[in-house]
Amino acid sequence: MTQLLTHLHHPTDTIRLDYDARLVRRKRLVTEAGRAVMLDLPTLTDLSHHAGLRLEDGTEIALEAAPEPVLVIRGDLPRLAWHIGNRHTPCQVEVDHLIIRDDHVLKGMLEGLGAGITPDTRPFHPEGGAYGHGRTMGHDHGPHDHDHTHDH
Structure with missing residues (x-):
């Protein structure tokens, strides 16, 4: 085995x-x-x-x-990380930049928020789940699940 x-x-x-x-x-x-x-x-x-x-x-x-297509993101990292996390997108967090897998929709959104983005090919190691391991899979938040529709 x-x-x-x-x-x-x-x-x-x-x-x-x-x-x-x-x-x-x-x-x-x-x-x-x-x-x-x-x-x-x-x-x-x-x-x-x-x-x-x-x-x-x-x-x-x-x-x-393995190396894979990613986007290296620079700018107002706390704000950009919030928007990435709000979309439940895996993200690698570094001191002076963020890394996500290449995604043209997220790239456009982040550029609209003022991010500097550089396409690259490298190994991708996103943050683990809330307790430092595992993956952030799906959109289920447990018994207090919520939706992202907002009345404005």
């Missing part, structure tokens, strides 16, 4: 996955060297929190975030 590892000792190959592909339960993955690996986990798992895999034969495979 394939094991998830938080630390690697001697990885011999690498699997690179974009943000969407790092959320898995059961999936066939392919290493950089072309080796097929079947991952069958008991629950849906975010591989972003794992350094790699140990296969049944003891082989260690590193897990890395």
